[in-house]
Amino acid sequence: MLTINNVVKHRGNQEILSGVSFKARPGRVTGFLGPNGAGKSSTLRILLGLDRATSGSALIDGVPFAELQNPLATVGAALDGFGAHRMRTGRAHLRWIARAAGLSHSRVEEVLEIVGLTNVAGKRVGTYSLGMGKRLGMAAALLGDPEILVLDEPVNGLDPEGIRWIRTFLRERAESGKTVLLSSHLMGELAETVDDVVIINHGKVVADGTLEEVIGNHSTLEEAFFALTSKNNGDGV
């Protein structure tokens, strides 16, 4: 269970997040949606202890990230970019992560297999395509077989096959009782994957509920998204 409670974040004079609250529950895929710059990544970074909230709390199974004993076995995260040094091979990247969590080399080979990178594991990360880098990030998130996955824009840059793979994969995770939180600015790709939806715009949550609740009277999630986010902009539709 992930609990974001009234998180406020200032950077310089700007208020990036103004009291963001929502939950991501076990057994559900929660989609965290919003336009670019709405505060999605900032919220996830605070949740993972990378950035500090000005006020409010972001808890993972009831505790802040910094207090997790073995973070990799609790929460797997894939954020922007590959999260890897470009001169290292994909396999070497996963191996140091495995060492940090006390996992074996055979687990590294397992996750390489799961994300389909076994054949290129010996190549430097710098030679990877965007899709391969995303898969490497997923592999790192899966190493500790965590109960919770936090993914920032997981489908961004993936080819149709990759998007299909990630959808199926995340549905399976959720159905086995695990928690999945993913952010995206792409509505179409997500409507078929998520159970719950949180929409953020200008650092504020503008909708939070099940997929059906958020779509409401609109024909699609995309329609609902534009209605909610442009209303909040004050532009009118």
Next chain:
Amino acid sequence: MRAFNAELSKLFSLPGIWLAFLIGAFVPAVIAALDSTAQKEEIIAGVSTRLSEVGYIGLALGVQGIIILGVLAVSSEYLTESSESGGGNQITTSLTVVSSRFHFLLAKASAVTVIGILLSIVAILTTVSATNLILGEYAPAFEAPKLIGVVCYWTFTALLAFGITILTKNGIIPLTVLIINSSVVAVSYLLSKVTKLAFYLPDIAGSNMFMSDGFHTPFTGGLIMFAWVAVLFIIAVIVFHRRDVAS
């Protein structure tokens, strides 16, 4: 301990680190060999005034490899990926794998210390061998306390480079400043001609641990350099603990 193993694994799988090893293992020996060759006649004639520095001069000036080690351990975390790949960096992964930032820094500093000690021992072996090869029976005896001083000097130098890079998040500035100071223009050495305060700079004070004409005793010199390392590390821990990764 796991975090420490991970840091060792990170360092050894980075190609740049092998350049650091190569430079660290051989540059001191080359400097010492050149200096011994230049001094050979005077040493044989028994009129050399610099006998006590023979060999050690290479270990004092040839610290570029260890500087690269300290800088690279940190700068590799902050190296930004291409914008095409989303412009991430490794530090986000590192800090989602080890939840305590203090443990992360401690593990990294320990890995740099251990590799620094090993590299300095290798450098001592190559440098002493090179000196003996050139001077033969005229080579000075290398004393254990001074050689321990060399190991401390090298390790502290690596940790200074490490601490400065934590603050700058980028390897270019510390690498340029430290390498130029150690080899091309010794700013701290020049300063020491102007003011006595410069004898308290870490590199000048630290070199007193094995260069005999020092302002401080070897022990005091080592203590001064260690104090620099300790203060810098405390500042680095505080800054690193407070810093947003995104900033």
